[in-house]
Amino acid sequence: MGTSRVSKDERSIPSARPDALDLAAAEDRVLVAAFLAGSQDAFSVIVNRYQRTVYQVCYRFVRNHEDAADLAQDVFVRAFKGLRHFKGDSSLGTWLYRVGVNCCLNKLAVKRPQTESIDESQHVDRRREDPLNAVVRGEKAAEVRQAIAQLPPKQRATLLLRVYQELSHEEIANILGSSVGATKANFFHALGNLKRLLQS
């Protein structure tokens, strides 16, 4: 959701006349204002803009397409209900990450993650890769995936957001509602646990 990063002075929510706006090209803050003013089209654009990223975050937590799609839908329904509480202190992208991570952590709290089938794990197109490399890479990826799935929830979330989504520690702290120091400590412990799990 890097495209949604805006400077602090751009984050205040302006009043908006939805009928006068080209919503598809509008900035996030304008979309939020238009939605709060009653424009359902603005919400449709928000979904369109963030559906892929939200799905990917969910997928990284649950590792299967069906659950990821259900979770991503849940994230947007929660966003629909909760956008009026969005203060604009962070970007819309960061706010959606927060909703998404919370949905995923709640899901993980009640259900052990279901890993994908062998067919799905081989979905990535490796036709141009040397077959031996592809096998080694695939095995390594499966080990890493299994190890990450065993990390405590906050460490797992921190690792996923830092390594895969490439968010800064400040952004992750904002999403997880913790301090930057705690986020860095979580990341350090996640790597330590990952090392232990990969060695065992």
Next chain:
Amino acid sequence: MTTHLSSQELVGALDHTLDASRQSHLDGCAACQAEVRELRALVEDAREDAEVPEPSPLFWDHFHARVLTAVESVTPPAPQSWWNRWATSMPVVLGAALVLTVAVAGLSMNRTTEPAPAVAVEQTTDTGSGDVADASVTTDPDEWEFVSSVMGSLDGDDINAVLAPSRDAVDAAIESLSSEEREAFVKLLKAEMGQGTE
């Protein structure tokens, strides 16, 4: 000899955000360098699993439609009205305006009753120049009685509710006004905001 890098500093070293003095320690410390190398290798290992299988192109259209259908059954957030936006941006002004409205309405209602004899309260102010300035403030005892009875009946929560009203409370209060009262309220708000009346 400086201390080895802490866990947070090791993470900082991965991101190349160490301050100069700690970077200088890292440059000369084989143990810390080994730790950073190991952490970097673990991050690279984690990246092995970076790819998320891309769903079919049709999935996104389907998903988009699915989300919009799901939110159809959800009550949408109420559109923000003009007073809602004011309430969001200036709760203190609104609170003060409400207090004024209540006070003015209460006082004007009291004035319709039998007029009471005015009592002069003399205030003596020393101007510092040796002169004495007299300032006479005439007050109506009924007005004072009304204000003191209102204030006396308020507890801390009531006062907080007036000074920092919730958006729902502001909405409800405004909805309960008649059109004339609402018009007077708008004029009062504009005057408070320095915009003048139209």
